[in-house]
Amino acid sequence: MNGVEIKNISKSFKETKALNDVSISFEQDKIYGLLGRNGAGKSTLLNIITNRLNADRGEVLIDGVSAWENSDAQRKIYMMSEKVLYPENMNGEAALKWSREFYPDFDMDYARKLANDFGLDLKKKVRSLSTGYVSIYKIIIALSVNTPYVFFDEPVLGLDANHRELFYKRLIEKYSENPFTVVLSTHLIEEIASIIEEIIIIQNGEIIQNDSCEHLLSQGYTVSGSASEVDKFIEGMEVIGIDTLGGLKSATVMGKIEASSVPDGIEIGKLDLQKLFIKLTNEQE
Amino acid sequence: MNGVEIKNISKSFKETKALNDVSISFEQDKIYGLLGRNGAGKSTLLNIITNRLNADRGEVLIDGVSAWENSDAQRKIYMMSEKVLYPENMNGEAALKWSREFYPDFDMDYARKLANDFGLDLKKKVRSLSTGYVSIYKIIIALSVNTPYVFFDEPVLGLDANHRELFYKRLIEKYSENPFTVVLSTHLIEEIASIIEEIIIIQNGEIIQNDSCEHLLSQGYTVSGSASEVDKFIEGMEVIGIDTLGGLKSATVMGKIEASSVPDGIEIGKLDLQKLFIKLTNEQE
Known part of the structure; x- marks a missing residue:
């Protein structure tokens, strides 16, 4: 072989x-x-x-x-x-x-x-x-x-x-x-x-x-928008990372998201491989 | 002082x-x-x-x-x-x-x-x-x-x-x-x-x-979407970088974009500082 x-x-x-x-x-x-x-x-x-x-x-x-x-x-x-x-x-x-x-x-x-x-x-x-x-x-x-x-x-x-x-x-x-x-x-x-x-x-x-x-990155998403809307949307989800910039927030979440459940003002993006890696390999926090 | x-x-x-x-x-x-x-x-x-x-x-x-x-x-x-x-x-x-x-x-x-x-x-x-x-x-x-x-x-x-x-x-x-x-x-x-x-x-x-x-990053945008739609949208703009992934394309462009001119399927995002830096400091290509 x-x-x-x-x-x-x-x-x-x-x-x-x-x-x-x-x-x-x-x-x-x-x-x-x-x-x-x-x-x-x-x-x-x-x-x-x-x-x-x-x-x-x-x-x-x-x-x-x-x-x-x-x-x-x-x-x-x-x-x-x-x-x-x-x-x-x-x-x-x-x-x-x-x-x-x-x-x-x-x-x-x-x-x-x-x-x-x-x-x-x-x-x-x-x-x-x-x-x-x-x-x-x-x-x-x-x-x-x-x-x-x-x-x-x-x-x-x-x-x-x-x-x-x-x-x-x-x-x-x-x-x-x-x-x-x-x-x-x-x-x-x-x-x-x-x-x-x-x-x-x-x-x-x-x-x-x-x-x-491709498969690894299909296991999660980033969710961006105003801090209050993002907080509301990700409630109950498995959140592995949060970035904030002024009033904006970007959360990295694991799991599936139904496209129909995404409200206006919330943007769904690709999972960040580096963030996923950090999550998978961090032993303490 | x-x-x-x-x-x-x-x-x-x-x-x-x-x-x-x-x-x-x-x-x-x-x-x-x-x-x-x-x-x-x-x-x-x-x-x-x-x-x-x-x-x-x-x-x-x-x-x-x-x-x-x-x-x-x-x-x-x-x-x-x-x-x-x-x-x-x-x-x-x-x-x-x-x-x-x-x-x-x-x-x-x-x-x-x-x-x-x-x-x-x-x-x-x-x-x-x-x-x-x-x-x-x-x-x-x-x-x-x-x-x-x-x-x-x-x-x-x-x-x-x-x-x-x-x-x-x-x-x-x-x-x-x-x-x-x-x-x-x-x-x-x-x-x-x-x-x-x-x-x-x-x-x-x-x-x-x-x-x-903030001011430096307000001078441009990233434009993402399907390759064909991005190509159409950025025609005539000052493009400083292109990334492609499968059929998707993300272009880094300088200048202003009118929100009302953005068609469905095209997403406007923040300028990437590293890409801007590369553009400003590359002496040959």
Whole structure:
């Protein structure tokens, strides 16, 4: 079977159970959001997939073959991770060429074009780059390697809004031209809500949601209008969040709403994925 | 006059003009968004205000008195900046006490309460903290120093969505109980849009916007509906952004819209600050 399958993976560090019997699949040519709070176990999982860490139990299959110490299987995956794994004293151009050695389908022309788009000076040493440009550097490699499976761990850390928008745009363009499996792990959840098809939420080392984005977002609504009208309308509903602005109010509610029951002055909108995530993963309040 | 006044500040590094004749004021007890792309000059400006850098020309006044090498004036300001300026081998508790030495109104009890809220273990050494928890550590100090002017430079870098929400909530609570001047410099623009009163946008070392948030956002709208109806409605308008989702379209347009001209099926919403920012600061496309 094609895809990346994670089967019954467990991993502990001293007394801390980082992952507890995690089983998920990343299918071919789909776009996933892998979401979780800081410390939930996302990075541990990603490190196990790429052999940077050994699981206590379970296995990872890439296109049906064990990924453990299997360089042919590993070559099908690219992981853009928080740590910079290439020689930092290289300049950008040299480090791109270095990446090409590992990934035979690396597209050097496209990488140079992206560097130009993002305003990255390839003559600069990688170690001299700011937080935002280190992220841009890693994004460029991840978009140029042309492996069937690409994992992005915090891709937009330190990027300004313009560069975040450019990243999402280039990612979608590339996917549209030549689909591949994309796994986005990020804290900027609302920004990727319209990009991802499938959502996996990890909490305390366990998978608590594994669903299509569409289905997950169909489970609730936002209700907006004047504060008094919104208060009246949402009485008795399961409210998971409230925003107020002057006399206006916007409530996030779970459950179904009959269109015919909506009075004038009340507006029903789409559920906010980030708010839903916060609700699902908040442990205390 | 009370407030922080920046008067005709210029600063160059080698051939690069980082700031060019910048004049702005931060008034008492207001909340500002200081926005700009990476490299626009924000950090240079913040470093000049806090004497970490000397301007080539111009001056900074704090409550009417020059801020340069004036420790009484500097004690009225707290700058949460990207660099960690306290001894990194201290544990959290010791580093909080160290901050109290500099800021006599530092509220130790409140700081400990915040640490508990955010799940920060104060026994851990500051240097062992993850990117997100370093930000949390700095947020706690900034919210506890009780100076009249507090500057936040990238406060939420690496924070998960839950902790970002908690930060905005605590900031608003604190401001509501005891107003002070808040300057938020961040790339997560949409998340602070409902918090800030005044917006200053810096681009290539110059101030390109200095306006109330309300006035700036009254200059445009979002137009949503089915793609074909939106296309028809926005014909001839100044469109600064388009989002599509399935058959639906959401366009960001500048200018006024007559309520009576809006057909059924078209929904008019608030301008998105982040989209407006991108439009105002994009130099090429």
